[in-house]
Amino acid sequence: xxxxxxxxxxxxxxxxxxxxxxxAAVNDVASLIDWLKGRGPNFAEALQDTSTxxxxxxxxxxxxxxxxxxxxxxxxxxxxxxx
Amino acid sequence: xxxxxxxxxxxVGAEIAALTANNPRIGGVxxxxxxxxxxxxxxxxxxxxxxxxPGMTEKMLxxxxxxxxxxxxxxxxxxxxxxxxxxxxxxxxxVIAASPHRDAAFDACRFLIDWLKTRAPFWKLEEAQDGSxxxxxxxxxxxxxxxRWEPNDGKKKAG
Numbered sequence: 001x002x003x004x005x006x007x008x009x010x011x012x013x014x015x016x017x018x019x020x021x022x023x024a025a026v027n028d029v030a031s032l033i034d035w036l037k038g039r040g041p042n043f044a045e046a047l048q049d050t051s052t053x054x055x056x057x058x059x060x061x062x063x064x065x066x067x068x069x070x071x072x073x074x075x076x077x078x079x080x081x082x083x
Numbered sequence: 084x085x086x087x088x089x090x091x092x093x094x095v096g097a098e099i100a101a102l103t104a105n106n107p108r109i110g111g112v113x114x115x116x117x118x119x120x121x122x123x124x125x126x127x128x129x130x131x132x133x134x135x136x137p138g139m140t141e142k143m144l145x146x147x148x149x150x151x152x153x154x155x156x157x158x159x160x161x162x163x164x165x166x167x168x169x170x171x172x173x174x175x176x177x178v179i180a181a182s183p184h185r186d187a188a189f190d191a192c193r194f195l196i197d198w199l200k201t202r203a204p205f206w207k208l209e210e211a212q213d214g215s216x217x218x219x220x221x222x223x224x225x226x227x228x229x230x231r232w233e234p235n236d237g238k239k240k241a242g
Binding site (some may be wrong): 004006007008056059061075077078079080081082083 | 117142164175199200203204207219221
């Protein structure tokens with residue numbers, strides 16, 4: 001699975017983009033975020049409040065209950081501030 | 084009908100001229116240009132850096148543009164959004180809408196910028212004059228502005 005982090009999520013996790021194998025138990029966005037939180041204190045802190053996080057799966061907006069099979073591109077980022 | 088995401092500046096007059104050239108069906112063209120302000124939440128800022136999600140940005144801008152063409156009888160449209168480091172006074176974003184009549188051009192232009200602000204994956208990192216940096220937080224007023232154009236609203240739709 002390809003995971004991308006933007007803005008303060010990139011800064012707090014220390015990662016912009018990564019390709020990682022996730023456990024089979026990760027079958028939706030919520031379980032992915034729970035698993036990522038267990039990777040270290042920087043992930044736990046960055047992902048603790050999911051109300052401040054927006055999610056895209058394969059470059060389309062998604063929600064915590066969006067299903068994942070393992071070969072998606074998942075992006076985690078704060079609410080957008082363009083324009 | 085055209086989307087550009089770029090670091091370079093743009094020339095508003097030249098973009099309008101190019102977009103409307105050789106199309107006598109266009110009777111009105113409106114544009115919105117967003118600039119970097121030197122003041123945010125009462126604090127002086129000297130510059131900002133715009134980060135985006137290459138790939139999804141272009142996809143979302145194209146979807147927003149297509150939605151505008153579905154709702155209004157547009158002859159031409161353009162969205163240009165810059166990224167990278169920009170200083171106070173610099174142009175950030177340009178939206179142009181051209182139509183046979185002005186109502187559609189005005190409404191579509193406003194729709195494009197309102198939807199872009201809440202749907203295009205851009206993030207602003209502001210630099211204060213003392214050198215400190217902070218991520219700009221999304222504004223509720225931007226959500227409200229975008230919500231005016233929700234399809235179920237029943238208002239401000241193509242007529």
